[in-house]
Amino acid sequence: MSYYADFAPGSGRRFPRAAFTSDAPRIDLNGVWRFHLSPTIAAAPEGMHDPGFDDSGWDELAVPSHWQLRGHGAPAYTNMLYPFPLDPPFPPDENPTGDYRREFEVPESWDGMGAVLRFEGVDSCFKAWLNGHELGFSTGSRLPTEFDVGEVLRPGRNVLAVRVHQWSAGSYLEDQDMWWLSGIFRDVQLIARPPGALDDFFVHAGYDHVTGRGTLRVDTTVPATLTVEELGLRDVPADREHVLDGVEPWSAEIPRLYDAVLATEGERVRLRIGFRTVTVEDGLLKVNGKRVLFRGVNRHEWHPRDGRALSEATMREDILLMKRHNINAVRTSHYPPHPRFLELCDELGLWVIDECDLETHGFHDVDWRGNPSADPRWREAYLDRIRRMVERDKNHPSVIMWSLGNESGAGDNLRAMAEWARSRDPGRPVHYEHDRDSRYVDVYSRMYPPVDEVEQIGRRAEKPLDDAEADAHRRGLPFILCEYAHAMGNGPGGLSEYQELFERHPRCQGGFVWEWIDHGIAHPELGYAYGGDFGEELHDGNFVTDGLLFPDRTPSPGLIEYKKVIEPVRITIGDTIVIENRYDFRDLSHLAFTWRLEEEGVTVAEGVLDVRDGRAPLPRLPATSGETWLTVRAVLAADEPWASAGHEVAWSQALVRPAVRRTTAPHRRSPEDLGTFDPVTGRLVSLGGLPVDGPRLDLWRAPTDNDIGMFESVEREWRAAGLHRVRHRLLGVSRDGGELVVRTRVAPAAHDRAMLATYRWSTEEDRLQLVLEVEPIGDWEDLPLPRLGLRMALPGWISRVEWFGRGPGEAYADSRRAARIGRFAMTVDEMQTPYVRPQENGNRADVRWATLTGEKGGLRIAGDPTFDLTVRRWTSEDLDAAKHLTDLVPGDKVYVNLDIAQNGLGTASCGPGVLPQYRLLARPASLTVAFSRVDA
Ligand code: GAL
Numbered sequence: 001m002s003y004y005a006d007f008a009p010g011s012g013r014r015f016p017r018a019a020f021t022s023d024a025p026r027i028d029l030n031g032v033w034r035f036h037l038s039p040t041i042a043a044a045p046e047g048m049h050d051p052g053f054d055d056s057g058w059d060e061l062a063v064p065s066h067w068q069l070r071g072h073g074a075p076a077y078t079n080m081l082y083p084f085p086l087d088p089p090f091p092p093d094e095n096p097t098g099d100y101r102r103e104f105e106v107p108e109s110w111d112g113m114g115a116v117l118r119f120e121g122v123d124s125c126f127k128a129w130l131n132g133h134e135l136g137f138s139t140g141s142r143l144p145t146e147f148d149v150g151e152v153l154r155p156g157r158n159v160l161a162v163r164v165h166q167w168s169a170g171s172y173l174e175d176q177d178m179w180w181l182s183g184i185f186r187d188v189q190l191i192a193r194p195p196g197a198l199d200d201f202f203v204h205a206g207y208d209h210v211t212g213r214g215t216l217r218v219d220t221t222v223p224a225t226l227t228v229e230e231l232g233l234r235d236v237p238a239d240r241e242h243v244l245d246g247v248e249p250w251s252a253e254i255p256r257l258y259d260a261v262l263a264t265e266g267e268r269v270r271l272r273i274g275f276r277t278v279t280v281e282d283g284l285l286k287v288n289g290k291r292v293l294f295r296g297v298n299r300h301e302w303h304p305r306d307g308r309a310l311s312e313a314t315m316r317e318d319i320l321l322m323k324r325h326n327i328n329a330v331r332t333s334h335y336p337p338h339p340r341f342l343e344l345c346d347e348l349g350l351w352v353i354d355e356c357d358l359e360t361h362g363f364h365d366v367d368w369r370g371n372p373s374a375d376p377r378w379r380e381a382y383l384d385r386i387r388r389m390v391e392r393d394k395n396h397p398s399v400i401m402w403s404l405g406n407e408s409g410a411g412d413n414l415r416a417m418a419e420w421a422r423s424r425d426p427g428r429p430v431h432y433e434h435d436r437d438s439r440y441v442d443v444y445s446r447m448y449p450p451v452d453e454v455e456q457i458g459r460r461a462e463k464p465l466d467d468a469e470a471d472a473h474r475r476g477l478p479f480i481l482c483e484y485a486h487a488m489g490n491g492p493g494g495l496s497e498y499q500e501l502f503e504r505h506p507r508c509q510g511g512f513v514w515e516w517i518d519h520g521i522a523h524p525e526l527g528y529a530y531g532g533d534f535g536e537e538l539h540d541g542n543f544v545t546d547g548l549l550f551p552d553r554t555p556s557p558g559l560i561e562y563k564k565v566i567e568p569v570r571i572t573i574g575d576t577i578v579i580e581n582r583y584d585f586r587d588l589s590h591l592a593f594t595w596r597l598e599e600e601g602v603t604v605a606e607g608v609l610d611v612r613d614g615r616a617p618l619p620r621l622p623a624t625s626g627e628t629w630l631t632v633r634a635v636l637a638a639d640e641p642w643a644s645a646g647h648e649v650a651w652s653q654a655l656v657r658p659a660v661r662r663t664t665a666p667h668r669r670s671p672e673d674l675g676t677f678d679p680v681t682g683r684l685v686s687l688g689g690l691p692v693d694g695p696r697l698d699l700w701r702a703p704t705d706n707d708i709g710m711f712e713s714v715e716r717e718w719r720a721a722g723l724h725r726v727r728h729r730l731l732g733v734s735r736d737g738g739e740l741v742v743r744t745r746v747a748p749a750a751h752d753r754a755m756l757a758t759y760r761w762s763t764e765e766d767r768l769q770l771v772l773e774v775e776p777i778g779d780w781e782d783l784p785l786p787r788l789g790l791r792m793a794l795p796g797w798i799s800r801v802e803w804f805g806r807g808p809g810e811a812y813a814d815s816r817r818a819a820r821i822g823r824f825a826m827t828v829d830e831m832q833t834p835y836v837r838p839q840e841n842g843n844r845a846d847v848r849w850a851t852l853t854g855e856k857g858g859l860r861i862a863g864d865p866t867f868d869l870t871v872r873r874w875t876s877e878d879l880d881a882a883k884h885l886t887d888l889v890p891g892d893k894v895y896v897n898l899d900i901a902q903n904g905l906g907t908a909s910c911g912p913g914v915l916p917q918y919r920l921l922a923r924p925a926s927l928t929v930a931f932s933r934v935d936a
Contacts, residue, residue, distance in 0.1 A: 018202070027188075042093075079361075079544075117135065225238060252328045297329075327566070437470045478509050483511075487547055552835065571634065635652065727748070811907045898929055
């Protein structure tokens with residue numbers, strides 16, 4: 001069988017071992033290589049491995065990179081579907097094949113040493129030749145491969161040739177929900193192996209939380225000595241158990257590392273050791289004797305121009321962003337990350353679930369027929385993958401669990417992986433979500449269950465398994481959500497309901513939001529491309545853009561919300577201020593607590609709180625007359641490696657003085673004195689000379705990805721009900737005292753249900769006041785409305801918005817914890833949230849008043865008491881029709897929505913929909929707003 005269609009994962013490779021750097025010489029083989037792409041294997045050039053081959057006509061390609069992102073071939077996105085027939089282990093004949101060549105010099109000083117050629121990641125299958133000698137082949141795209149090359153290496157010029165196939169038997173094991181991208185996408189190195197070099201080592205650094213002692217032993221392949229200066233260990237035998245008093249343990253919160261040196265006859269290795277012990281006991285997952293709570297995310301490696309070929313700067317940026325948003329855990333979905341990422345996790349502090357490069361999800365579509373997980377012919381490939389992950393990453397304190405992979409059904413090959421991992425490394429529990437009965441895992445893990453089910457699991461009262469023994473085992477396990485809260489588009493909604501359960505039930509040890517970053521590809525015409533934008537035959541559209549970060553790593557509102565919901569310090573403002581520590585290990589001495597008093601959003605006093613034993617007296621507050629809020633913030637008192645002093649960790653607000661309700665003055669003037677109304681339709685057409693398309697009832701929003709949903713789709717119901725195409729019929733214009741009353745019936749074609757909308761216009765001093773009354777008629781049942789409120793349009797020169805209400809970011813019914821009451825100002829453009837696929841966004845909640853202005857003045861809108869506000873340069877229909885941000889073109893108007901409410905967001909793009917309490921049902925409702933002209 002051809003190697004690329006072989007069940008065997010590789011040949012000619014060295015045994016897997018830890019990733020480490022030492023003082024042994026190495027040659028970096030990253031950089032510019034010669035490259036040639038052929039559409040099939042048959043078309044690939046012959047003899048390319050021959051050192052004398054003439055590659056002068058070839059292109060150049062950077063290593064590491066993906067060829068599809070450097071002008072060769074095209075990316076393709078599928079979630080579950082394999083983009084080739086299910087015909088294992090055969091790849092299709094149309095198998096793009098990239099040939100790589102480069103020359104390099106080896107100094108004379110390497111003479112007498114062995115050498116290893118190391119590839120950190122090649123997608124999906126490759127064969128390598130050095131100086132014309134075939135070294136072997138390998139699969140396992142996100143796993144390292146090493147070849148012994150000492151025999152064939154020579155001083156001076158050497159020629160390395162690598163043939164990479166996009167598809168291989170290995171592709172059947174790599175059906176992760178992501179772009180299919182090929183090539184040598186991680187580093188390539190040549191590492192000298194001096195005589196007496198250390199092949200491999202395994203650091204065992206435990207912490208006994210009862211005695212405070214550390215134990216340290218480093219198993220090595222050749223005799224080695226260990227030095228840890230700080231602990232008084234100097235050149236001691238490495239493989240002896242050293243018991244160390246007074247060790248400071250490692251945790252994600254306090255990532256204490258000890259520098260060490262491991263020395264053999266041949267080389268010296270610098271280590272960073274973290275002491276920690278991971279156990280599952282009393283049904284809980286504990287680190288250093290304490291239950292830990294994961295505030296996690298799933299992280300794919302992603303960069304909008306480089307795909308999965310990440311720079312160290314990008315890896316660091318990811319971790320800094322996580323730490324700054326209170327995230328303490330990462331699942332490396334769904335493959336081991338670049339090894340440097342884990343070093344940074346050790347250093348900066350994150351709990352890591354290291355997940356193996358394995359997914360066979362596409363077999364789900366054929367009822368799991370032929371699933372490799374249950375086919376013994378694939379056993380060796382499965383074991384190969386877990387070995388290469390565990391051996392590479394075993395020395396990282398941050399890695400606290402091994403995950404077998406993702407969505408690969410069930411089968412004995414997975415069980416074999418679990419058994420191997422446990423026997424090689426008893427110090428880490430094993431995770432795998434698709435083992436539904438949790439028979440061979442140490443943690444019960446689920447994705448996207450609704451809150452009520454999580455609550456049952458929290459009480460260990462979940463639905464029993466048929467097999468009593470299996471049930472007892474699973475019921476005794478700790479529980480995590482390896483995925484929840486699908487962050488696709490606008491959302492996720494409903495984070496806090498999960499968090500409350502994690503905090504209430506010790507068994508619920510937190511979760512990992514799906515996912516960290518949108519995998520949008522930077523595109524010259526489309527902004528960011530997603531599935532289908534490269535002409536793929538099969539694709540899953542924008543399902544690939546479902547992250548808490550936009551592709552350029554700007555935090556989305558979802559991340560800001562998550563930060564707030566998971567904050568590790570809870571501040572409650574009452575008669576006193578109570579500060580609750582929700583860290584697992586850290587005290588609060590690294591935080592300073594500040595307060596600020598704002599009247600109508602303007603700071604009137606501020607200071608620092610004196611917190612003792614988790615309490616601080618309320619500061620003495622000056623008298624105010626307008627609506628007044630007290631904000632208390634927990635900020636870093638000093639710089640941390642991941643943020644500067646002053647960085648906000650947590651906050652809370654309390655209303656100190658409510659707004660004084662306006663007392664409506666008698667109507668002295670008629671509405672027509674302040675505004676012009678269309679005599680036929682009764683619509684306002686100008687206000688103090690400012691042209692307006694007067695406000696009228698609006699029910700529609702551009703459906704979010706969560707409205708569109710995966711299983712339950714509220715969008716489908718909305719369209720079926722015609723909520724995107726309602727018409728307004730005038731019932732009458734009349735006078736009621738000083739009021740101008742316009743009555744309308746608002747309804748879509750082909751239905752008898754409607755909304756009666758009555759607009760009552762009156763004046764109040766120089767303000768034109770509008771009371772909207774809405775009455776649903778006919779059978780609306782439980783159909784939630786997208787939104788309920790008013791839409792109007794203003795001239796396009798309106799460019800700036802200032803408001804007093806929640807902000808600065810957008811907020812929706814079930815995603816509003818992060819929006820605080822204050823006074824904010826932004827341009828209209830800044831108010832838009834750039835979801836990669838355009839959809840409803842930018843709602844500002846609980847707005848008391850807003851001014852919308854431009855060079856010619858503008859409009860002030862005051863709520864009685866509040867309204868929700870959206871301002872944009874296109875309509876909801878334009879948003880709905882747009883496929884990419886570049887489809888949104890400003891026109892000559894600015895559209896303004898003043899809402900009573902909108903439906904919540906939920907997370908139905910993959911998971912449960914909007915919780916009942918956040919559904920906007922059709923009920924009689926009213927909204928009061930007053931308009932006044934703002935002069936230029
Ligand atoms: C999960 C899967 C992830 C991703 C997610 C939806 O089922 O594990 O890889 O596909 O759904 O975005």
